Amino acid sequence: MIIISGKPQTFKTKIKVLRAEKNITQEKLAEDIGVSRGTILEIEKGTFNPSLKLAFRISEYFGKKIDDVFEVNKGEFRDE
DSSP: OEEETTEEEOOEEOHHHHHHHHTOOHHHHHHHHTSOHHHHHHHHHTSOOOOHHHHHHHHHHHTOOHHHHEEOOGGGGSOO
């Protein structure tokens, strides 16, 4: 989890939607990119933020740009 101004921040992801479009299970995605199914579950729930390396791996898996898979409210990163 990322902490900004003392508040935890998470990314919104489109992984679940992308998996559904390609009829891919969490287990299959996890196996293909080398992580546990639990990691995929936690990323989809927003309780775990992937490393940049993992975020790129997931994006590449779906043939998308990273910002097409992971969404961040850029206003959350401004100092108050």
